[in-house]
Amino acid sequence: MIRNIAPISLSVLAVGLASLVFLLPTTESEVGTKVESSEEKLNSSLYIENVRLAQSGKLGAPTNLLIENGIIIGIGSEIEAGGLEVFDGQGHTVLAGLIDSHTHSFGSALSDGVRFGVTTHIDMFSDSSVLTQAKLDREDVSSRNKTDLYSAGMMATSPGGHGTQYGVHIETIETVDQVPSWVKARIAEGSDFLKLVYMPEQDWVTSLDREIARAIIEEGHARGLKVLAHINTDIEARHMIEDGIDGLVHIFGNKVADDVLVELAKEKEVFIIPTLSVIASVANEKVGHTFDETLLSPMQRQTLNAGFGVDIPGFSLENALESVKLFHDAGVPIIAGSDAPNPGTAHGVSLHQEMELLVRAGISEADVIAAATSIPAVIFELEGRGELQQGSRADFVLIDGNPFENITFSQNISSVFKNGKIVERKVTKEKAGSALGPTIISDFEEGMNTSESFIWSTTTDEMAGGASTASLSESVEEDGNKTLQVDMQNNAGFPYPWAGASVFAKEGPVDLSGINSLVFEVKGTQGQYRTMAFSGNTRGVPPTLTFIATEEWSTIRLGLTEFEGLELNNVNGFAIVSGHGIGKTQLYIDNIRLEE
Amino acid sequence: MSMFKSLSAEAGAEILSAMRSPSYMIPTLVFPIAFYALFGLVLTQGREMTAYLLATYGVFAVMGPSIFGFGVTVAAERERGWLQLKQISPTPALGFVFGKFITTLLFSGIILALLYCTAAYGGIAMPRVVWASLLGVHLLAIFPMLLIGLSIGLLLRSNAALAVANIVFMGLAILGGLWMPVSVYPEAMQNIAKLLPSYHLAEISLAVSQAPGERNILGNLIPVVVATVLLLGLVMVSWNRQKK
Numbered sequence: 150m151i152r153n154i155a156p157i158s159l160s161v162l163a164v165g166l167a168s169l170v171f172l173l174p175t176t177e178s179e180v181g182t183k184v185e186s187s188e189e190k191l192n193s194s195l196y197i198e199n200v201r202l203a204q205s206g207k208l209g210a211p212t213n214l215l216i217e218n219g220i221i222i223g224i225g226s227e228i229e230a231g232g233l234e235v236f237d238g239q240g241h242t243v244l245a246g247l248i249d250s251h252t253h254s255f256g257s258a259l260s261d262g263v264r265f266g267v268t269t270h271i272d273m274f275s276d277s278s279v280l281t282q283a284k285l286d287r288e289d290v291s292s293r294n295k296t297d298l299y300s301a302g303m304m305a306t307s308p309g310g311h312g313t314q315y316g317v318h319i320e321t322i323e324t325v326d327q328v329p330s331w332v333k334a335r336i337a338e339g340s341d342f343l344k345l346v347y348m349p350e351q352d353w354v355t356s357l358d359r360e361i362a363r364a365i366i367e368e369g370h371a372r373g374l375k376v377l378a379h380i381n382t383d384i385e386a387r388h389m390i391e392d393g394i395d396g397l398v399h400i401f402g403n404k405v406a407d408d409v410l411v412e413l414a415k416e417k418e419v420f421i422i423p424t425l426s427v428i429a430s431v432a433n434e435k436v437g438h439t440f441d442e443t444l445l446s447p448m449q450r451q452t453l454n455a456g457f458g459v460d461i462p463g464f465s466l467e468n469a470l471e472s473v474k475l476f477h478d479a480g481v482p483i484i485a486g487s488d489a490p491n492p493g494t495a496h497g498v499s500l501h502q503e504m505e506l507l508v509r510a511g512i513s514e515a516d517v518i519a520a521a522t523s524i525p526a527v528i529f530e531l532e533g534r535g536e537l538q539q540g541s542r543a544d545f546v547l548i549d550g551n552p553f554e555n556i557t558f559s560q561n562i563s564s565v566f567k568n569g570k571i572v573e574r575k576v577t578k579e580k581a582g583s584a585l586g587p588t589i590i591s592d593f594e595e596g597m598n599t600s601e602s603f604i605w606s607t608t609t610d611e612m613a614g615g616a617s618t619a620s621l622s623e624s625v626e627e628d629g630n631k632t633l634q635v636d637m638q639n640n641a642g643f644p645y646p647w648a649g650a651s652v653f654a655k656e657g658p659v660d661l662s663g664i665n666s667l668v669f670e671v672k673g674t675q676g677q678y679r680t681m682a683f684s685g686n687t688r689g690v691p692p693t694l695t696f697i698a699t700e701e702w703s704t705i706r707l708g709l710t711e712f713e714g715l716e717l718n719n720v721n722g723f724a725i726v727s728g729h730g731i732g733k734t735q736l737y738i739d740n741i742r743l744e745e
Numbered sequence: 746m747s748m749f750k751s752l753s754a755e756a757g758a759e760i761l762s763a764m765r766s767p768s769y770m771i772p773t774l775v776f777p778i779a780f781y782a783l784f785g786l787v788l789t790q791g792r793e794m795t796a797y798l799l800a801t802y803g804v805f806a807v808m809g810p811s812i813f814g815f816g817v818t819v820a821a822e823r824e825r826g827w828l829q830l831k832q833i834s835p836t837p838a839l840g841f842v843f844g845k846f847i848t849t850l851l852f853s854g855i856i857l858a859l860l861y862c863t864a865a866y867g868g869i870a871m872p873r874v875v876w877a878s879l880l881g882v883h884l885l886a887i888f889p890m891l892l893i894g895l896s897i898g899l900l901l902r903s904n905a906a907l908a909v910a911n912i913v914f915m916g917l918a919i920l921g922g923l924w925m926p927v928s929v930y931p932e933a934m935q936n937i938a939k940l941l942p943s944y945h946l947a948e949i950s951l952a953v954s955q956a957p958g959e960r961n962i963l964g965n966l967i968p969v970v971v972a973t974v975l976l977l978g979l980v981m982v983s984w985n986r987q988k989k
Contacts, residue, residue, distance in 0.1 A: 155756030155847050162854040169858050170877045174870035282955070 194218075195569055196230040200238030200547065202537055204245060204522070206515030208551050211240060216543040219290030219568035224539060236571075238547060241563050245522045245537045246544030249500040250529070251398055251422045251486025254298055255279075257448045258489070258496045262296035264444065264574045265497025266546035266565050269534055271486065271525065272300035273344050273377070273398050276317050280339035290542065290568050297544075299529060301377070302340035305331065305365050307355045311346045311379065314645055322357060328364040332372060342375040342529070344398060347389055350382050363392045375529075377422075381463060383410060396420040396528070398486070402428050403463040406472040415479045420528055422486035423473045425506035430493025431457055431464040436502040439560045445498070446576045447685055448490065451692075451714035453499075455492035458693060474511040482528065483512065485521035501560045508556045515553055543569035582658030582685075582719050589742045590652055593631045597623060602659065605633070608651040608724050616642030617727075621650055624737055632739040635673075637727040639734075647679070649726030650738070658685050660718040664709055664743045667723060672702045673736035677728040680705075682712040685719035695728075698736055706744075752840050759844035760851060763814070773809035773852060777802055778859050784924065786867040796871075797926065799864040800950035803883035804943055805923040806860050810852040811890035812897070812914050815845055819898025820906030828987065842895070849891055850884075857883050871954065878953040886946045889969060892976035893917075893942075899983040917943035942972040 195216045202209040202224070215223035215233070246268030252258060254272045262270055269287075280302050287297035306312040308321040322331055335343060345365050349356040357365075362378070366389075369376035375395040380386045382403045389397065390413050400423035414421070429436055433456070445453070477483045485507060487499035494502070500521060507517045526535025533542040546565050550558035565572040590603045597605050607619040617639045624634035637648040667680070678698055681691045692712035696705045709717060727734050763769055785798035822828055831841045857880060871879075893913060897906050918924055920934065921943030927935050938944040945965040952960040 151757040151761065152750055152753040153757065154760050155753050155844075158760060158851055159847065162851055166854055166858060166880060169861060170873060170880060173861055173865050173873075173876045175873050175876070 194233045195236060195543075196228075196233040197236045197238050197566075198230070199240055200243045201240065203242045203518065203552055204536060206513075206519075206553065208242060208553060214243075214537075214543075216566075216569040219543050219570075220533075221537060221539060221541050221543050221569075224537065239563075241547040241549060242551060242558075243537065244518065244546045244548060244552065244559065245535055246542070246546065246565075246567070247500055247521045247559075248485075248525045248531070248535060249487050249489070249496075249503075249521075250484045250525045251424050251488045252496065253488075253490060254296070254300070254496070256490070257446050259296040259298060260294055261446050261449050261496040263294055263497075263565060263567050263572050264446075264576070265440070265501065266548075266559070266562055267497050267500050268296055268544035268565075268567055269525075269531060270296050270298050270300075270496075271529055272298055273379075273486075273488075274301055274304040274312060274317075277302035277335075277338040277340070284339060293568060293570075294572050295567070299341045299531070301342055301344035302335055302338050304379075305343065305345035305357060305362075307346075307357050307361075310355045310357065311348060322361055322365075325361055325364045328361065328368050332365065332368045332374075336372060336374070340374070342377060342395075343369045344377045344379065346379045347385050348379070348381045350385055359388055359392070362389065366393050383407070386410065387413065390414055390417050390419050393417070394419060396422065396484075398422050399424045399488070400428070400469045400472055400476075401463075402432070402465045402469045405468050406475050411475050411479045411481070414476060414481045420482040420484055420524075421473070421476055422484045423469060423507070423510075424486050424488040424503070425466065425469055425473065425510070426494045426499045426503045427488035427491045428464055428469045429466050429502075429506065430491065431461050432466045433460075434466050435493070436499075436506065438498050438502060439557060440498060440501075440562075444574060444576060445495070447716050447719065449495035449498060451684070451716065452490035452492065453495040454714040455692060456713060457492050470506070470510040473507065477510070477512050477516070482524050483507065483516075483520050484525045484528065485517065501557075504556050504559055514556045517556055518552060518559075543567075582654070582660040583656075584660040584663065585654075585743070586663055587743055587745045589740065591633070592740050593623065593633050593738075596631075597621065597633060600655075602655055603652050603722070604655050605650060605652050607649070608726065609648040610642070610646050615646055616640040617646045617648040619648040619650065619726075630739070632737045635725070635736045635738060637734045637736070639727050639729075639731050641731055645729065646731065647726045649678075649724055649736075651722060651724035652741070653683075653722030654720065658719040658721050661709060661720045661743065662717045664717075664745065666709060666744050667707045667741070668704065668744050669725075669741035670702050670704050670739045671696070671698045671725075671736055672700055673698045674734040675699050676730075676734060678734075678736065679726050679728065680707055681724045681726065682709070682715045683721040683723070684716035685721070691724075702739075748837065751837070752843050755840040755844035756847040757844075759848045763848050763852065769813065769818075773813060774856055774859070777806040777809060777856055778863055780805075780924075781860055782863055782867075786863070795864060795867045796869050796954060797951065797956050798924075799860070799869060800879065800954045800956060801923040801947040802860060803857060803879060803950055804886045804921075804946045805918050806856040807849075807853040807883055807887050808890050808914060808917060808923075808943065810849045810856070811887050812894040812910050812917075814849045814852070815891055815894030816897035816910035816913075817903070817907050818845070819895060820901055820903040823898065823987070824903045832987070846891065849887060853884065853887050875954055879950060882946070882950045882953055886950075889942045889946070889973045889976060890917075892973060892980055896976060896979050896983060899980065899987060917941055920944070922947055939968075942969050945969045945972075 197214040199211050201211055212226045213228045215228050247266050248269040249267045250271040251273050252270045253275050254270045255275055283298040303319055304312050305322055313319055345362055347362045366376045377396045377398050378389040378394045379398050383401045386401050387410055396419055485503045487494050487503045489496045489499045504517045504521055523535040544567055547563045549561040552558045591600055609617045609619050620636045622634045624632050635650045639646040639648055677695050679693050679695050681693045683691050692715050694707050781802045785795045897910050901909055920937050921941040922938055927938045945968045948960055948965040949962055952962045
């Protein structure tokens, strides 16, 4: 009897644990798909017939491609299918998978990129926690609908400097002594190169000083890493080039480059990623595109339609275009990068816009295509990318027409291949929120949180590392009417302070397609306030409208369509917050409602 | 066949004895789950910490039955002369160890199952292969831990064994980063962690569960193997000394 206890209980345990492994919740994460596709990999051969290669400045004669396990193993008109699966290229032009050399790849960036033919991202600052996985993913040649990622990881900036405003964790640098350990930490995290922010000429934000920037460049080089710089002006660019920077991740727009600077850049062999797309957006110039709107993901739509919302001096697109041409003609490598998803740009889409802008600057179509393929592949040492030849990765785009005649033909995408597999270009539909008709969010008569659908809370820049505070309370008017009292204190600590009240849908996003405007009554400390709207894919600065409050009650009516980029069928909520200034303000809000 | 019978009987008796001692059952079964539920689920925001602590608490979970099941009980039984009796009786003396091993395996398996269910309830979803490899790593963690327990049991008197087992248990858990990431500790403590098998086992678990950060499984596996071999040597020496 006692002899049976151990065998039985161990068997029960073994069966139990085995079935538990099968019952535990699973995700379709990278590992899962990798495991499945490793089998698939074995027969992932594909034969693509009748395509024309557009590279090295020439559109080739019709040819065929043979792909095995994500790698091109043969190119030539004599190559035959030999019983493999055949894909008819219908005479389309083939471009090597495009490389966007200035992105911030979060949210749907990697799926959005690949759907538009951008198969490699060179990220110039994002959360370093994704780097390890990114390295594994980009080495994996099995089928994936994702752009491969190379990244700077965390960037080097000063306390309160550019980059600290996004709420992504940054270890800032204050002294030269901190540089070696900072660089060591980036290497440990897996940064592929370093990026620093050097903008001491800007009085609205702090910056690394030149000595620290130089120390970062030297330390990076000593450890075998390229070091790139974000600059705003020609003088900042000159300092960095003199100090040995490898490349600039923007062109300056404050003036046209002078001969001395162009000559210096040439002599020091720097490269430039001008990011004309984002400069155009800052300068309020819309570039446009010819893509089917239904292919845009919510994030792409939001960021493409957004604007910076403020006039930032020193960003002239004309100056930038002219300088790019000067540098290019002098032989300084120009690389295509979009700086997506900054306002006015979108992952995938904006690289095509960037190519268009580079042509507008006066660079030939052939050089522009190289700027988005072979040049960055050489400079960032991306093996097997940027050019289609035997042994390179089977990442490429099929387009209609000859892009050497018209660069916008790059937007006539008929199909994208990543690792030798065709990419699903349709956006996977995000679940829309439940529809909500006209409704009163709160009249505050029964208290703050009596609505069935919405919940109030405070919101401040504390979530981004700031020090502002806010509090909500009920207030009773002389006539007994109850209102919401919002006390806000903007404190220094975050470059763009905010404090106020937010009201969010309780049970996930709601569909406000049937709603025309957000209406509320308000009075308080005289001044300008902001209303922000949040939808499914809001990333970075949400769409914002301003209003003026006075000491008398007034009715504010904000059209929902005026919130640029707001996904109306997927709204999370709104926030009513203080203006930009430091100090104390107070608002009373009443009868906030959604009207038809 | 008689060998199998005697080993089964030995293991069955051990299991029964463990089940009948609530002072063993409750702390080893309940504590890891309760702590994990509290620190991994209730007191954290976001699932990252829940997933992180699942990897490290898995190692913590198997430490209880391994260290206490061996350390304290072996010391007590040794003092009572039970071990000596076993060693001179005709049954294989290692059956004594085998029975305890089976018991430890059984209890560890149960705790891990409960722990994984708690994590799943807390919203953790991972690819099946990750669940399976995590289970594999956590089960493997039994071996070094059991040897630690056995060394304590063979080397110390029962009163001392209980105290030392407690200290070792807490030390391995806290300094090894099973309750919180060692990165929050001062550098000196981080260096101590690198000497502990619990730290390396936790790192391996974190690596297979794809926690953020760069990890080198081999770099953690080697210290674990070295520690296991050293402990095995220590156990063999003290076992033979015991015989004399």
